[in-house]
Amino acid sequence: DAKTTQPTSMDCAEGRAANLPCNHSTISGNEYVYWYRQIHSQGPQYIIHGLKNNETNEMASLIITEDRKSSTLILPHATLRDTAVYYCIVRLLRGSTLGRLYFGRGTQLTVWP
């Protein structure tokens, strides 16, 4: 699976949009971009995933650049409960690495009042 690069930490004011970037410059055509988050040693929680089109669900939006080398997770109205480590994962859905999730270090997002 392609490696990802994320900032170590970010801050965001409550009620504002949180934009979390992820670089995945070696991504291949059949690899998906996934986002998970982990709140203080709880089990990771799935947020969203996409291939090349932008995606939106009740939690967040995922914007993938046209060349697919980077993406941005957007939490439109961050709350204190969104404080967590956010992981960007690029993942093949078939092949020899089938079944593996590589979490990396993630971005610690802190939402302040």
Added chain:
Amino acid sequence: EAQVTQNPRYLITVTGKKLTVTCSQNMNHEYMSWYRQDPGLGLRQIYYSMNVEVTDKGDVPEGYKVSRKEKRNFPLILESPSPNQTSLYFCASSSRVGTEAFFGQGTRLTVV
């Protein structure tokens, strides 16, 4: 309620004493896996299972065993635990590879 349940949540044990951490899911998922999480190293996959009786090694399988005799259960076995297996462990399941993965609450294991 759809969930992945791990037991125990906390465990302190001594070196060499065999232990099993259980994992059960109620979503009829085919795919299950185990991760460990250590400071500075993030989450690393230990073992995974594509279906009943089908298991394979992840990135850090040494010192661990798993079994998948039933679809809902995927226990993690430490035959002879050592202090370097002190960690936070997570079990996860999904309906198939590539779909949303559900994680358990975690098991904090300390081996002294």
